[in-house]
Structures are given as C-alpha cells and as structure tokens.
Amino acid sequence: MCPDLDWPCPSARLLLAVEYRRNLAGLAVYMGQQMATALEDLGRLDSGGPPDGNALYERFITWIQRKRELPLS
Numbered sequence: 580m581c582p583d584l585d586w587p588c589p590s591a592r593l594l595l596a597v598e599y600r601r602n603l604a605g606l607a608v609y610m611g612q613q614m615a616t617a618l619e620d621l622g623r624l625d626s627g628g629p630p631d632g633n634a635l636y637e638r639f640i641t642w643i644q645r646k647r648e649l650p651l652s
Contacts, residue, residue, distance in 0.1 A: 584624035585638060587613075592642050605641055 587595060599606035614635050621630035637642075 587639070587642075596643075603643060607640070610639045610643060 595606060595610075596606050599609070617635055617639070618632065621635075
C-alpha cells in the first residue's frame with residue numbers, strides 16, 4: 580500500500596476511516612491494539628532503547644479524531 584511509510588500511512592488511514600465510518604470506537608480499539616503490538620514488537624526488536632510511546636500514540640491514535648468529519652453515507 581505505502582511501502583516507504585510507517586503504517587498506517589495516509590492511504591491506510593483513509594481505508595480504515597471508510598471501513599469504520601460508522602464505528603469510530605471500534606476503530607480506536609483496533610488501532611489501540613495495533614499500537615500495543617507495535618510497542619511490544621519494537622521493544623523486542625530494537626536495541627536502541629525503549630520505543631517512544633508518544634510517537635506511536637501520534638502515529639496510531641491521534642489521526643482518528645480528525646476523521647470524525649468523514650460523511651457517514
């Protein structure tokens with residue numbers, strides 16, 4: 580989808596917003612689960628110290644609030 584960008588890239592965010600347009604709470608739960616998995620994976624794989632939880636929150640969660648304006652139809 581966007582091989583040179585971290586997931587969820589802009590294209591993935593749009594697809595997720597459309598898929599979850601009637602269930603933003605479900606999208607938030609799903610993205611929270613993905614963020615938790617990323618934290619765990621990065622903590623295990625990256626020897627440069629603990630992952631930056633704030634950066635991951637920005638990457639996985641904050642964009643959801645901006646998608647609220649997406650039409651439901």
